[in-house]
Amino acid sequence: MQLMWHLNSLTDLILPTTLRILKPWFKRRASNTFSPVSLFTTSCGGSMAKTKFEYVRKFETDDTCLRNCWIVVRLDGRNFHKFAEDHKFKKPNDDRAIHLMTRCAQAVMECLEDIVVAYGQSDEYSFVFKKESNWFKRRASKFMTHVASHFSSSYVFYWKDYFHDQELLYPPGFDGRVILYPSDQNLRDYLSWRQADCHVNNLYNTVFWNLVLKGGLTNTQAEERLRGTLSSDKNEILFSEFSINYNNEPLMYRKGTVLVWTKEVETRTKNAKGSGEEKGNDIVVEKSVKKATPLHCDLIGDKFWEEHPDILMDH
Ligand SMILES: Nc1nc2c(ncn2[C@@H]2O[C@H](COP(=O)(O)OP(=O)(O)OP(=O)(O)O)[C@@H](O)[C@H]2O)c(=O)[nH]1
Ligand SMILES: [Mg+2]
DSSP states (O other), rough: OHHHHHHHHHHHHHHHHHHHHHHHHHHGGGGGGHHHHHHHHHHHBBBBBOOOOOOGGGOOOBBOOOOSSSSEEEEETTTTTHHHHTTTTSSSOOHHHHHHHHHHHHHHHHHHEEEEEHHHHHHHEEEETTTOGGGGBBBHHHHHHHHHHHHHHHHHHHHHHOSOOOOOOOOEEEEEEEEESSSSSHHHHHHHHHHHHHHHHHHHHHHHHHHHHHTTOOOOHHHHHHTTTHHHHHHHHHHHHHOOOGGGEEEEHHHHHEEEEEEEEEEEEEEOOOSSTTTSSSSEEEEEEEEHHHHHHOEEEEEEEEHOOGTTTTO
């Protein structure tokens, strides 16, 4: 009994101290789901301690992205048809919504690693990671979830900067997917596909909402009027009935938004320390910073790629 009491007191003394020493180690091992309890309850022949639960990790699937491929993460707003309606987005294009999407994409590019270019339109954004990226050991789920969560939280965070008079009524969500493209041509074709989609939808929406808002048609009548029409027919309706030359519509609506890296020189004033003549005085310091800059231009032809050779270059 006496011996038991001594043993218990000894354990009471030693255990908290040991735990305190091991705390940083536990933190580092947190991703391996170790806990202090498991360490003291199970050991593996004196080597690395393991629990009997450890085997469940084997159920995780390997989602490493194939090497030498461009990694594209595309996000798309969930149920934005309703979200746009509920938040009174202007039709067919709401500048506030477009600029907010771009602000979120800039936040993603500037906070996460290895993105070389991004492209967005409507409620979607695509992020292209460099071929050689080894971010999170190229695990697709890490890419997708980090991009989606950072974008979604930014959408809420920056909402009030763009929608001054419109309250955010409920949290928006974005789905994400990862697509791998083995060649530069595949990647260019992917971005061309998204930009062609932007053009087709924007032309349709521009005519549709002109027919409804200015032409007095109901949604169903406008849909019927446009059924089976070609691009040329839609251009003609816009021109003859609403005096709109589609080619003069803002590039941001017709082409979407490309985000490219540019270098900018930032200047700031700081108080000089040290022992020189300037000590104690304010000095101007220049710093070169990388910015994700929005462009509204054609991605399908060669011009953009000739002007931005660094995007497809090995990094
Ligand atoms: N009025 C308006 N609506 C927009 C704007 N941008 C996006 N939207 C809406 O967002 C929708 C995006 O299309 P989808 O992604 O196919 O539709 P969704 O409702 O988000 O459906 P899921 O993506 O399948 O959840 C458009 O059809 C529009 O209704 C905008 O600037 N103005
Ligand atoms: Mg959507």
